[in-house]
Amino acid sequence: MTPVFYGTLDPADVAALHKLDSLDTDIVQRRIHRTLLAFRGLAALIADKSVPREAYHDLWSRIWDWITFLDAFREHLRFTDPSVNRLLIGNTPGVWVVIARAWGMLLHAQDIPGLNGISVVLASVKAGYDCTGIAPLDDLISGAGGGWSDLASFVVCHLKLACPHPDGTITRDNLVRATGIIYILSGALHSHVEFREALWEQGLVTALTQFALALVVNPPLSDFTFLPRTMFTAITSCFTCSHAHKYIVESLRSGFLRVLIWYGGTSDDEVIEQELLPVLAGDLPGSTVWYSVLRQLRISLAQVRDINPATMFGRSDLAQHWKLFLQLADERLKVVDEYEAGTLTALRACDNLECGQVCDKRKLKRCSGCRTAFYCSRICQKSDWRNGHRGSCWQFRQRRIEESTLCGCKDRSFLRALLNRDYARMQEDIALELLRFRHMHPGHIPYTYFDYSSGWCAISVRDTLTPEIEDTYGEEIMRVMRGGGRMQLHLMGVNRGGTCCQWWQAMPLRSASAALDRDLLRISVPPSNGSRVDVESCRSRVRHLLASAGVQTH
Structure with missing residues (x-):
């Protein structure tokens, strides 16, 4: 391609273009546009080290002729509004399908320079397209494979590749790659339930939290200061879903408490009131009834115990809410210790009301149908079956299955332990x-x-x-x-x-x-x-x- 770009930059055209007043405007614009494309193409080839070093001298003499021309006539040259080009390209039927296919190939190859380019393209969703409506998501889905989960896997994989190593430094390229994804998430997380759930199932919470933690270690460049808030909002959006405790565990495992503390110390009052207080005073304390959350909290809290809340948080009320949360978590962790020792759920009652014996649960047998009723003998099971369990067994079974989709066996068992305590x-x-x-x-x-x-x-x-x-x-x-x-x-x-x-x-x-x-x-x-x-x-x-x-x- 180097000879093509070399020919495009023919200095003879520079002499002809000096007579702007006598030339057709469209001809001038097309010629200058062709020159700018040649500049971009050469820049890409040079960055890829695909231009022979011996060609630099000849190329530069032509490049410089065009640079001096463009500089001399800069006040007379009218450049097209880039948003017009974005809309023209983006509204072309099928273009986003092709973009998604290319995106998938770049992800598979882990082509970082290519993903940087795709990120800029994806950012145009924010610049000129409807990111809350269905377009261009329909086309992106089609190009990704046809389903919400296919597009979600692209988004999460892209974000993981954008995140630097925990000990590394965030570069502009890292931030550019993250920005393209964030623009899609900012609309889609609130507007498309299926997409949102697919993103969470693909591991979005982990990817977002890890990137947010990287921002804590390496604060973003000045033109990317919007990223921490956008990421925090995206992470905590899952704290209000019907399986919130599952995603809270995921975020805690990835370092969310450190993100929370840093965010609380660097945010203004509006952000604190709208986003941080609901999490610190609501979502996190409310999650301490779940065994899975508490097990992870034991690990996560150990990593931030030495942090002085009065120093880290900019507001005293945040420090107070943090202390209350720690007190509650510590109290619940004591319940976890008793639960794991077996002392809080050791007893059960025979569900035959004519018996009702309360004894060691190991002496009882479950109903094989519903798995929720317990009996101390075959006689009691038969008696309760005659007295009503025959009609309700299937209801109990169905309810147990439905509840198992909300939380696991350990979480449900711990709720009984907490209530007993x-x-x-x-x-x-x-x-x-x-x-x-x-x-x-x-x-x-x-x-x-x-x-x-x-x-x-x-x-x-x-x-x-x-x-x-x-x-x-x-x-x-x-x-x-x-x-x-x-x-x-x-x-x-x-x-x-x-x-x-x-x-x-x-x-x-x-x-x-x-x-x-x-x-x-x-x-x-x-x-x-x-x-x-x-x-x-x-x-x-x-x-x-x-x-x-x-x-x-x-």
Whole structure:
């Protein structure tokens, strides 16, 4: 190609173009445009070391003739608005399909210079095309392979190749490659659910967090200062999805806490209020009910323990929220220790209501159908089958399958452990609340709510259930009513993200004896003189009743 570009830069044309006034405007523009293309082509060849060194002298004499001409007539030359060219090219049917195919080939070859060029092209989505609508995403999908997951794999692979080595320095090329992807994400993450979920499944959270961590170590160049906020927003967008805890684990594993601390110390008040506080005061504390999150937090917190929040955070309220989060995480990690020792989930109750024995769960057998009901003997299983489990077994099975898509077995098991731990810790106060409820609402069934959506446990006793809870846990409600005082309906609410941010589960409390329920009911009877029961004055009596109530478990 060198001889072609050499011929294009013929100095004879320079002499002819000096007579601008006598030439057709279109002819002048086409000739100058051809010259600029030759400049770009030669630059690429020289960068690729494809131009013979002996040709430099002859090339330079022609290049310099054109440079002096362009400089002399710079005020008379009208250059086309680049956005017009972008729209012209981008609106050509099929062009984005071809671009996506080329993109895939460059990714496969890990052609870094080529990916730099593709990044500039992708950035034009922001410059002139609709990044929130379906175009040009439809064409990009087609060129990538035909599905959202195909395009998502391109995006994540591209971002991983853009990220420098953890110990390396961020260069302009790294930032350019990341920028092209960020422009696509800024619209697509909020507008296309299928694309968003495909990106997360392909590992976008890890790739984004790793790049954001690289920005912490090597702050970006002045014309890329928008990247940290854009990346932080993209990372935390998954914290509100229906599987938020899964992606929080992913981000923590990749260094999110360091990113959070750095971001909190370098952001202005608007960014802190809109983006950082909701994460530090909401998403992270709310995720500490999940075993998978806590296991990763144990590792991630150890890496930032020596950081002084008062020094790193620019605002005192951020430092305070950080301290509260650490306190909550440390408390939950103690629960993890007890859970892993097996002490919090050692007991189960036989689900035959005529038996209801609370014993070591190793002595019980599961129903092979639903895998959620437990029995201490074959006799109890047959009895419960006749008394209602025959009709509800398939419902329990279906619900277990649906819940398994939200969280794994360990996470679900840990929720029961956490509830057992907090009930035991607050048992006395809960009993007093039940006493107050029975006094104020005689004849009503009490339902005890354990709300963990903020991370911390908030307890309330109510006489109402939401329609969703009634529909989902109708069988458990009926069993509590038939339990003869040996069952209480406890409801545990956790933050799972998504449009329905709270997930309420019925976790009935099983007691070996009905004595506690019977005695609380007797205490709650109003005095004969019509005055109200002084609940607090009953504390010592309630404490004695609890001590003799026998074992309980969820």
